[in-house]
Amino acid sequence: MSSAPLADLAARLRAFAKERDWDQFHSPKNLAMALVGEAGELAAEFQWLTEAQSQSLDETQLARVRAESADVLNYLVRLADKLGFDLIAAANEKIDVNERRYPAEKVRGSSKKYTDY
């Protein structure tokens, strides 16, 4: 219920694949591969920008980043749908883990203290 927007997306993507008989290509392995390809395109949007420039994208740049982000989300939702897990629950659990793993008082202001979160 609380994940309704992602559940709606999953349903649309399921119908999209079914109508095109593309479900045969959507093994979890292939979806993960497609996802990392899209993530690479997303990264490529930023590769020659400074960090400061990445914080003030022009309209065209933002539209491209938005579209690539959408591709990543769609493959991620499709993957979770195929494997039957709840993305929102997974994301919240990961934050729970990271809150314990990176106590604020110990890691404050240091990027050395974490490699991911």
Place this chain on the structure above:
Amino acid sequence: MSSAPLADLAARLRAFAKERDWDQFHSPKNLAMALVGEAGELAAEFQWLTEAQSQSLDETQLARVRAESADVLNYLVRLADKLGFDLIAAANEKIDVNERRYPAEKVRGSSKKYTDY
């Protein structure tokens, strides 16, 4: 409103970064870079599996895929939050585009007809 679960995630991630004074590291450029790193870890979970094996993961494998997927979603949500766009709307617009771009009757059953969706 309809994006409530992602808005909740975004708020948690914002607080998480703020408490650790990590916001300084979270330029859109850096977040995109972190995201593709996590997407690479997600892909790595599947690299030696056959497509069939990827469809019947054991409990350990599924837990790892779920955790890597969570990392990807968290960075994606954080990126969209930083850049001020609605991920759910972006994802739905992308599906709209793809429905026009890949008419079912023309591409049915062919992976050659699309490179992404």
Place this chain on the structure above:
Amino acid sequence: MSSAPLADLAARLRAFAKERDWDQFHSPKNLAMALVGEAGELAAEFQWLTEAQSQSLDETQLARVRAESADVLNYLVRLADKLGFDLIAAANEKIDVNERRYPAEKVRGSSKKYTDY
């Protein structure tokens, strides 16, 4: 001396960047980001192919894979050149490490026994 072909590539890429005044964009961070973007494009060439199909690419597919592989190599050579290390030596040392880490008699035929090499 033994790395001559890569040294030649590095020199060409250095001149290429210098003539275009692009050296300013080629921080190791940016080069790594560009590299993973190209690696994503390389992966995307294979995303809807079966493993068997990936072993018998047609001429067009092979040309694309070859071009994307070239992009990856060029960024990798540029990165190593910027950071001053010998890629060939690094690659051989990694194989040395993996020969000890994955003794043939222990891991034979099992993909579970390794996640990378």
Place this chain on the structure above:
Amino acid sequence: MSSAPLADLAARLRAFAKERDWDQFHSPKNLAMALVGEAGELAAEFQWLTEAQSQSLDETQLARVRAESADVLNYLVRLADKLGFDLIAAANEKIDVNERRYPAEKVRGSSKKYTDY
């Protein structure tokens, strides 16, 4: 002949896989997937560094970047070996193409003028 160091690497990697009976896992699709995973790990080394910091890595950071770069090269060499193309020739041809595509006088100093090279 001129590609000897890469040919030597390819031969070592071929023997490494054969002794472990891992050749069965090394379809071009799987190798491309493994490669992008390693490229993601390489990018991750830089994700929280500024561009300036990425230019003056400490010894530990450099060792990690070197090792990840080696992983990328090894998978790239293995992929090219499997598909039967010459990486050095491919890389040089790509530079030829880019010299024509990005004339120095037209693109000098502008990152907008290129998205890859």
